[in-house]
Each structure stands twice: as structure tokens, then as C-alpha cells.
Amino acid sequence: MNRVLALAASTFQEAIRHRILYLLxxxxxxxxxxxxxxxxLTVGEDDKIIKDVGMSAINVFGVLIALFVGVGLIxxxxxxxxxxxxxxxxxxxxxxxxxxxxxxxxxxxLNAALMALxxxxxxxxxxxxxxxxxxxxxxxxxxxxxxxxxxxxxxxxSTPIFSALFTAGAYIVGHMTWSLPMLEAKVPEGxxxxxxxxxxxxxxxxxYGDVRALAVHGVEIPFDRVLWGTVYGxxxxxxxxxxxxxxFRRRDLV
Amino acid sequence: MCxxxxxxxxxxxxxxxxxxxxxxxxxxxxxxxxxLSLSIEPGSVLGLLGHNGAGKTTTIKxxxxxxxxxxxxxxxxxxxASKPAARARVGYLPEAPYFPEDLTGRELVELSARLxxxxxxxxxxxxxxxxxxxxxxxxxxxxxxxxxxxxVQRAGLARALVTEPEFVILDEPMxxxxxxxxxxxxDLILALRKAGTTVLFAxxxxxxxxxxxDHVAILRNGRLIRQIEMARLSRERRTKHxxxxxxxxxxxxxxxxxxxxxxxxxxxFPASLDSETIIARLQNxxxxxxxxxxQRQNLEDLFMESFERAEDLDASSHDSTVSxxxxxxxxxxxxxxxEVVA
Numbered sequence: 001m002n003r004v005l006a007l008a009a010s011t012f013q014e015a016i017r018h019r020i021l022y023l024l025x026x027x028x029x030x031x032x033x034x035x036x037x038x039x040x041l042t043v044g045e046d047d048k049i050i051k052d053v054g055m056s057a058i059n060v061f062g063v064l065i066a067l068f069v070g071v072g073l074i075x076x077x078x079x080x081x082x083x084x085x086x087x088x089x090x091x092x093x094x095x096x097x098x099x100x101x102x103x104x105x106x107x108x109x110l111n112a113a114l115m116a117l118x119x120x121x122x123x124x125x126x127x128x129x130x131x132x133x134x135x136x137x138x139x140x141x142x143x144x145x146x147x148x149x150x151x152x153x154x155x156x157x158s159t160p161i162f163s164a165l166f167t168a169g170a171y172i173v174g175h176m177t178w179s180l181p182m183l184e185a186k187v188p189e190g191x192x193x194x195x196x197x198x199x200x201x202x203x204x205x206x207x208y209g210d211v212r213a214l215a216v217h218g219v220e221i222p223f224d225r226v227l228w229g230t231v232y233g234x235x236x237x238x239x240x241x242x243x244x245x246x247x248f249r250r251r252d253l254v
Numbered sequence: 255m256c257x258x259x260x261x262x263x264x265x266x267x268x269x270x271x272x273x274x275x276x277x278x279x280x281x282x283x284x285x286x287x288x289x290l291s292l293s294i295e296p297g298s299v300l301g302l303l304g305h306n307g308a309g310k311t312t313t314i315k316x317x318x319x320x321x322x323x324x325x326x327x328x329x330x331x332x333x334x335a336s337k338p339a340a341r342a343r344v345g346y347l348p349e350a351p352y353f354p355e356d357l358t359g360r361e362l363v364e365l366s367a368r369l370x371x372x373x374x375x376x377x378x379x380x381x382x383x384x385x386x387x388x389x390x391x392x393x394x395x396x397x398x399x400x401x402x403x404x405x406v407q408r409a410g411l412a413r414a415l416v417t418e419p420e421f422v423i424l425d426e427p428m429x430x431x432x433x434x435x436x437x438x439x440x441d442l443i444l445a446l447r448k449a450g451t452t453v454l455f456a457x458x459x460x461x462x463x464x465x466x467x468d469h470v471a472i473l474r475n476g477r478l479i480r481q482i483e484m485a486r487l488s489r490e491r492r493t494k495h496x497x498x499x500x501x502x503x504x505x506x507x508x509x510x511x512x513x514x515x516x517x518x519x520x521x522x523f524p525a526s527l528d529s530e531t532i533i534a535r536l537q538n539x540x541x542x543x544x545x546x547x548x549q550r551q552n553l554e555d556l557f558m559e560s561f562e563r564a565e566d567l568d569a570s571s572h573d574s575t576v577s578x579x580x581x582x583x584x585x586x587x588x589x590x591x592x593e594v595v596a
Contacts (some may be wrong), residue, residue, distance in 0.1 A: 002371070003368075003369050014354060014356060017356050081348060081352055082354060084315070084348050085353065085410075086369070087318075087320060088341060089370055252322060253321060254275070254321065
């Protein structure tokens with residue numbers, strides 16, 4: 001475990017030195033600040049707009065960091081051959097992969113936390129802060145941990161461009177799978193209905209854990225949704241990391 | 255002493271290892287290492303020689319469990335090379351190493367020591383000592399981005415040696431170094447040998463191998479074509495020819511003139527003549543003898559000889575494959591291969 005920590009720490013350091021991260025953080029902070037301006041366009045809904053835009057910024061920019069920093073992480077190490085140096089020592093392949101994941105996840109967490117603090121600060125100042133916002137941001141963090149595992153999974157398999165496409169694909173699909181049960185209801189019973197049902201079970205459902213809308217509208221967030229959303233998101237991430245470790249275990253590092 | 259030495263596990267043993275590579279999935283796999291058997295004695299220095307693409311780096315990657323053999327067995331200290339614990343006793347410097355450029359030399363070496371399980375105080379002390387020893391003491395806290403090529407190489411060596419490994423694998427350790435750097439690396443390998451560390455190093459510079467190695471293994475197209483024990487080579491190497499410097503006098507029979515400078519000539523006599531015969535001929539021709547020296551075989555000669563023999567073997571194996579198709583079956587190539595390897 002010490003090795004995983006050592007690798008995670010060095011990956012974290014490497015990730016937070018990434019220039020793109022600061023650029024994204026800058027944009028996100030800009031967006032949260034600008035939400036104040038946007039809110040002026042709609043009378044009486046200022047706080048909702050700020051909450052909505054702020055949390056969307058945390059979500060989208062977190063995903064972008066996972067995309068830009070995450071997918072290149074392992075590929076770059078393979079290409080520059082630094083991975084050979086690390087894995088020539090007493091480091092197991094899974095330790096390496098988990099170290100990379102936790103390092104990256106740490107950098108993304110730090111960024112999300114900075115953005116969230118800024119958002120909470122603005123809302124506190126306006127007297128519009130509520131505890132459900134913390135829960136919603138926590139659920140966004142779970143989603144980001146899942147997306148990071150997707151990025152690490154694909155980057156052990158493929159080039160950065162494809163990994164980025166697949167990861168972005170997983171994010172988009174994940175926010176659309178909620179519509180599959182509706183489709184299932186409309187498809188006549190039989191093979192295609194089973195296919196749709198199978199797809200719904202297989203593909204990640206990111207909407208279930210997404211409680212932003214509830215937090216924005218001040219509706220109480222049901223505890224079981226938070227609990228099962230967290231269990232679901234983190235288990236899915238765990239399975240993807242396990243699959244990534246299995247694939248990476250016997251891979252030739254040329 | 256000998257018995258004690260023989261008890262030590264063999265640091266590296268490859269048994270009938272074959273590895274094929276595909277660059278693209280639609281391409282046929284090319285053989286990179288072919289039926290390679292090799293082992294290295296504890297405390298000795300083995301040089302892995304061959305042209306670029308001979309299979310040296312592939313052999314090293316197999317040894318470190320970075321790639322997996324298609325067939326055969328690779329063992330580090332008796333354990334499968336793919337086991338991380340087996341690699342804990344090994345230090346490795348890759349060819350033209352590249353390290354995360356944002357790290358400082360010290361961070362690089364300390365991170366490596368940490369991955370090997372060294373505690374904080376020890377790794378801090380050892381990293382400082384190693385960097386100092388490799389002449390990076392003052393540059394230890396500078397980022398690797400600012401290092402010269404030679405400094406990166408030395409940082410890589412510090413990283414490989416910080417845990418005092420029993421077995422060190424160096425892939426082209428002298429490439430890209432200036433003469434001073436090469437000398438330093440050479441001295442370092444000699445110091446490792448003196449300390450009883452087992453060293454495997456890949457190189458295509460024969461003079462380095464000649465100076466440092468106890469054994470050399472020559473690879474060609476992924477096959478081991480010859481293994482040479484350097485002590486035996488220096489004892490048994492035969493005379494190629496005689497080189498004789500003379501001045502004045504007539505033409506000397508059997509002598510080939512290599513160069514002429516004023517009144518002085520450099521002559522070459524065949525190895526079949528002995529020194530008395532040569533001196534007698536020089537006296538008859540009325541020349542003054544300035545120097546007479548036997549030119550003995552060196553590693554380069556053996557290397558070239560092995561290559562030529564392997565090429566002939568390839569040509570004959572091609573012929574024999576053709577003839578085998580038309581006449582009786584046989585396995586003469588195998589026999590010849592054995593002979594060359596022996």
C-alpha cells in the first residue's frame with residue numbers, strides 16, 4: 001500500500017503541475033463568477049442560476065480535467081518509457097495503476113473542492129447557502145471519481161485521442177441511460193426489449209446520483225438516493241479499475 | 255569460498271526463451287528473441303553484445319518482467335521475473351533514460367528508494383550519498399528538465415544503485431556520454447564488480463565490454479551465437495599476424511608492407527612464421543629491426559568472426575531447407591548452431 005501511496009503522491013504532484021489544469025480552473029472560476037451576471041437576466045431566480053451554473057461548472061470542468069490530464073497519463077508514460085523505470089522495480093502492475101488513479105483522483109478532488117468553496121462562498125455571502133448543496137457537490141464528486149476510472153481504464157487500452165473520445169462518450173451516455181427504461185416500455189416484448197434492458201443494466205447511469213436539480217430547487221435530497229448513488233458510482237469505478245488492472249497485468253511494455 | 259559462491263542463487267536465468275513482436279495487428283509477428291538460453295554467475299559482469307535490433311533490449315525487458323515470453327522461462331534469483339518481489343534485488347538503467355522532468359534529481363532517487371520499501375531516513379541519506387558519488391551533489395535539487403544528457407544518465411544510475419542492488423542491469427550505459435562520462439561509468443562498473451555486484455550490461459561498444467566483462471554473449475537476430483569467457487580469451491587468443499617496424503635494407507620475403515615513412519617501414523608477417531624465422535629473414539635482407547610484436551586476436555575479431563560464421567550458417571541453413579524439401583529430412587542446422595554456441 002505504501003507503494004500505491006508513493007505513486008499516487010507523485011502522480012498528484014505531476015497532475016497539479018499540468019498547465020491545462022490551471023486554465024480549466026481559471027475558466028471554471030470565471031464561470032462561477034459570471035453566473036452572478038447571468039442571474040441578472042432573470043428576475044427573482046438569481047440564486048438558482050448561481051447554484052445551477054456553479055455546480056455545472058464543477059461537473060463539466062472536473063470531467064474536462066479527467067479527459068485532458070487523465071487519458072494521457074498512462075499513455076505518456078508508456079511513450080516516454082518512464083513506466084519501464086517504475087515497473088522494473090518491485091512494483092506490481094496493479095499498484096502502479098491504482099497509484100495513477102488515486103493521484104489523478106486527488107488532483108481532481110482538489111480542483112472540485114476549490115470550485116465548490118468559491119461557489120459556497122458566493123452563496124453564503126448572498127445568504128442562499130443550504131446543506132443540500134454540499135450533498136449535491138459530494139454526489140458530483142462521486143461522478144468525477146467514476147469518470148476518472150473510465151479515463152484510466154481506456155488509457156491502459158488505447159491512445160489518448162480514443163481514450164478521450166470513449167471517456168467523453170461514457171459521460172454523455174451515462175447522463176442519457178435514464179431514458180432507456182422509457183424506451184424499454186415502448187419496445188414490444190422479445191429480443192430487442194431484452195437488449196435494451198441489458199444495455200440499461202450494463203451502461204452507467206449517472207443521472208441517478210445527480211441530485212443537482214433537487215439542491216437548486218431546495219427540495220430535500222432522499223438519503224437512500226445519496227447512499228445508493230454513492231455505492232453504485234464507486235462500485236462501478238472499482239470494477240473498471242479491476243478490469244484495467246487485469247488488462248494491464250499481462251500487457252507487454254515495449 | 256567456491257562452495258559458498260555456488261550456493262548463491264543465479265541472478266538471471268533464461269531458458270529457451272522466444273519472443274515475437276507485432277507492430278500492427280495485421281502484420282506477421284517478427285522474432286525478437288529466438289530460443290535464447292542464458293545465465294549469469296553471481297558476482298560476474300556479463301556483456302550483451304550485438305548490433306542494434308539484435309535483441310539486447312528485448313532480453314533485458316524479459317529479464318525485468320516488462321514483457322512476457324511467448325515460450326520459455328525467465329528467472330530472477332530463482333523466481334519468475336514477473337513477480338515484483340524478484341525484482342526488488344535488481345537495479346535497472348534503461349537505454350537513453352527519460353524521467354519526469356518536473357522532479358529534481360533528489361526526488362527521483364528518493365521516489366525510487368521509496369518504491370523499493372526504504373524508510374524515509376535511509377532513503378534520504380542514501381539518495382544524497384549516491385548523487386554525491388555520481389557527481390550530482392550540487393545539482394541534486396535542480397529539476398531534471400535543466401539537466402544535460404550526461405547528468406540525466408548519471409541521475410538514472412543513482413536511481414538504479416540507491417538500494418544497493420545485488421544485480422544491476424544497464425542498457426547501453428555509455429550511450430550519449432562524453433569521454434569523461436564514459437570513463438566515469440566504466441569506473442563505476444568496475445567498482446560494482448569489485449564489490450561483488452552482478453552486472454549485466456548491453457552495449458555495442460566492444461572496447462567497453464573487453465575492459466569490463468567476465469563473460470560476453472553475442473546476439474544476432476535474437477539468437478545467441480557465441481558466449482566468450484574473457485579470461486579464457488586472453489589466455490587462448492591466437493596470434494593473427496606479426497607487425498614489424500624496420501629501417502633501411504632490401505625487400506623482405508613474405509612481408510606485406512603496411513606503411514612507409516621516410517626510411518622506416520611497417521611490415522606484416524603471417525602468423526605461421528615464428529619470431530626466429532622473421533628475424534633471420536630481416537637479417538638476410540639487411541634491414542635494421544626497430545620493433546617486433548605479435549598481433550593477437552581481440553574481442554572485435556571474435557565478434558566479427560562469429561558474425562561471419564552465423565551469416566554462413568544462415569546461408570547454408572537456407573540451402574539445407576531447400577535441399578531438405580527435395581531430399582531426405584535432417585537437422586544439420588541445429589548441429590551447426592550448437593557448434594557455434596559452444
